[in-house]
Amino acid sequence: MNPPANFDRLARVYEWLEASTFGPLLMHARCTFLGDLRPCRLALVLGDGDGRFTTRLLAANPAIQINAVDASPAMLRALERNAGPNAARVRTYAADARTWQPPHADYDLVVTNFFLDCLTTEEVAGLATRLRTCVTPDAQWIISEFSLPPGPFGGLIARPLVAALYLAFGLLTGLRVRWLPDHRHALAAAGFTLAREQRLLRGLLVSELWILVPPSNPTGQASKRLL
Ligand SMILES: C[S@@+](CC[C@H](N)C(=O)[O-])C[C@H]1O[C@@H](n2cnc3c(N)ncnc32)[C@H](O)[C@@H]1O
Numbered sequence: 304m305n306p307p308a309n310f311d312r313l314a315r316v317y318e319w320l321e322a323s324t325f326g327p328l329l330m331h332a333r334c335t336f337l338g339d340l341r342p343c344r345l346a347l348v349l350g351d352g353d354g355r356f357t358t359r360l361l362a363a364n365p366a367i368q369i370n371a372v373d374a375s376p377a378m379l380r381a382l383e384r385n386a387g388p389n390a391a392r393v394r395t396y397a398a399d400a401r402t403w404q405p406p407h408a409d410y411d412l413v414v415t416n417f418f419l420d421c422l423t424t425e426e427v428a429g430l431a432t433r434l435r436t437c438v439t440p441d442a443q444w445i446i447s448e449f450s451l452p453p454g455p456f457g458g459l460i461a462r463p464l465v466a467a468l469y470l471a472f473g474l475l476t477g478l479r480v481r482w483l484p485d486h487r488h489a490l491a492a493a494g495f496t497l498a499r500e501q502r503l504l505r506g507l508l509v510s511e512l513w514i515l516v517p518p519s520n521p522t523g524q525a526s527k528r529l530l
Contacts, residue, residue: 307374307399308421308478310352314377317353328503330355332447333416335501335510337363343412343443344368347434349400350418354382354393360414361389370410372396372403401426405437413444420448424484431493435515444495444513449483452506461507 313320321329333356340346341364348357351371360367371393373379379395386393396403401422413434419427434444449465451457465483472478487497490513499512 305479308476310375311377332508332510346412347410348414354385358385369393408437411439416447419486427484428489446511450509
């Protein structure tokens, strides 16, 4: 297993880098399903970075407790600063999420925003299989990611852009992964099913809400309640 990418030196400029390239769009993608997360009580946020989504989640849901995992201690310090007075409801873990063992078995929310793209498809599959055993039956998994839409926009714009992002993050953080994992296949194989999705920027960005496949519904079709 390769060492995790080192985002420490990006921690203080990460928000600025994002704002100067994608403006508010990544934040919009992260928060697509925020309004659906009010009933959640115990969240696991993996690769949480500087915690801007976590800060919004804490504000939107005053009852939620959050376990935040990131390999970068500097990112976790930024997260604690950003969480402000709500930081007491966040427990941070400086760890490699690929091998970290969650301390709870009843998470009702998992969040991976722009994190799965730091992993290979095999690593996402291993993670999803492990998480399957520590979530509640009604758990939701929120994912934001870059994606390659079909058609000329995908081939001519999205593909070179994603390749350039990988090149830049490879140079800046030592990230060894060079292409987007097939996270959909990995999550489905672990027993999760896609309930809702929203695409932005003509499909370059995708926000997804996954749930566990209901036992009464072995075909893997998402329930009508969520669709
Ligand atoms: C592209 S940033 C995304 C951060 C944040 N989720 C967001 O939406 O901006 C990826 C984050 O994942 C963390 N990371 C990368 N590989 C990791 C791993 N194997 N275990 C834990 N964290 C990791 C990095 O330190 C970084 O904070």
